[in-house]
């Protein structure tokens with residue numbers, strides 16, 4: 537069953553088009569990657585799904601229900617959480633306070649201590665620094681905190697916007713091991729990444745965006761061996777390469 541179904545999404549920023557035509561599906565229990573180079577529309581797509589920017593066209597369905605024009609707080613309550621690009625943390629607040637904010641939408645507050653435990657287990661570094669102001673954390677620690685905060689809402693689907701961005705290779709590796717572990721525990725992931733290799737290693741299925749459109753999709757194994765991906769990715773031979781090779785389409 538499709539958990540998330542985005543059809544012909546369009547998002548405008550005033551006169552500018554953020555995404556023109558993005559369609560994607562995420563099935564329960566899967567890891568789906570959203571690939572594309574700078575400005576392709578990955579962040580805009582994730583933000584639209586999370587209700588942070590309004591869609592000007594198309595539809596977003598979650599478990600058969602339209603969430604297209606619902607506000608962000610309502611969408612979090614339905615089990616979708618975003619770990620945003622650039623983290624958007626409250627820098628003057630502590631690690632623990634930031635995590636608590638992630639649980640704002642949680643209906644059953646008695647689960648809070650359990651969720652804190654789970655996040656600290658995933659990210660022991662955050663446990664050590666729970667009373668530290670988040671503005672003083674390192675880049676990698678902030679990324680962990682952004683993910684931890686998203687997990688505090690007990691999501692069914694975690695939307696991740698470039699979790700590897702700006703991190704040292706060793707930290708990226710740990711981050712991906714953690715993601716892998718979360719997936720094994722049953723979490724569904726939609727992961728925006730610029731690094732094709734990282735994303736395809738963990739993903740079951742992937743979509744490639746180019747200037748605001750989904751231009752290619754396929755299983756991770758298919759795309760890994762697809763030289764078109766490289767070309768699209770690097771923005772070479774744009775229009776004539778932009779064909780969908782999906783077996784389903």
Ligand SMILES: Nc1ncnc2c1ncn2[C@@H]1O[C@H](COP(=O)(O)OP(=O)(O)OP(=O)(O)O)[C@@H](O)[C@H]1O
Pocket residue numbers: 549552553554555572573574575576577578579580581621730
């Ligand atoms: N707030 C905004 N106002 C105007 N244009 C925007 C805004 N945010 C994004 N855009 C534009 O929308 C397009 C898609 O941007 P987006 O941030 O979604 O790309 P991205 O794939 O996440 O890129 P990156 O890999 O660099 O993060 C770009 O052309 C960008 O300039």
Ligand SMILES: [Mg+2]
Pocket residue numbers: 578579580621697698
């Ligand atoms: Mg982005």
